[in-house]
Amino acid sequence: MLRYNKEDLRQMRFDMHVHTTASDGVFSPTEIVRQAQALRLTGLAITDHDTLDGLAEAQAAVKESSVSLVYGVELNCSLGPEEDAPEVHVLGYFFDLENAALNAKLRQLQEHRRLRGQKMLAVLAELGMPLDAAILNDYAESGSVGRGMIARKLVEAGYVQDKKEAFAKWLDVGKPGYVPRLHLTVAEAVQLLHGAGGLAVLAHPAQYHNDALPAQLAPFGLDGLECRHPDQPPELQPRYLQMAAQLGLAVTGGSDCHTEGLGAYTMNGEEMRELVQRWLRLPQARERKRPLWGV
Ligand SMILES: [Zn+2]
Ligand SMILES: [Zn+2]
Structure with missing residues (x-):
């Protein structure tokens, strides 16, 4: 478990929020992995919107690199049943790629x-x-x-x-070109991810302009809070780190890169270790192989 010392862990950088051509990013999973390698990132999570389609390609690409891949997804969720309820994004990590319920819901x-x-x-x-x-x-x-x-x-x-x-x-909601969409609720998203042996993390809390929201949503079973994100400049980070600590949530970070900025926001190895430990506490995760990087 403790193959790395504290300094090693602090030096690690994982970009845990990256989009590819599998959803609305401009680079293919292979190109993203190459960029991550050039940036010397320890690892990254591909988190395309409501799809796992980029993950097999990314998995093949990381074999040629020193970059670790975390399976990810960004689920678009709704705060309520009404058509124009605000949108909230939940990031999923470490789930079983073959899980039938998750794949059926995404389709x-x-x-x-x-x-x-x-x-x-x-x-x-x-x-x-x-x-x-x-x-x-x-x-x-x-x-x-x-x-x-x-x-x-x-x-x-x-x-x-x-x-x-x-x-x-x-x-925008209420504007003439807006067409409502089918949403998952946050509770459904958390259940779906936990059922697939994965973790659920509330993405970019600053985007919701409601600092009470993480506390409202945490009881649905959230595992983490995305404390580092481009919409949360460094001066805002202490606020979210404190919120995560108060709510008992793991800290994550990612660039939410669609075009540029890969690796600009990351989490370190200590934070990754905390996330992995939470994952290992999930009953569904126990029989599965632990992530390769051993943090
Ligand atoms: Zn998002
Ligand atoms: Zn995103």
């Missing part, structure tokens, strides 16, 4: 996302902003048709200046 979410993409394009066309429907085929293949993708296409087509404007004018 259902992807199918819904695909139909939602078609509907969004229809609404935007009615509003005088037609986009080439062919983009849906690319997205359908990648299993991820999100508002982020549509926003990027609106920018590329010159309908808006930037993604921020795309959301503020058209895609």
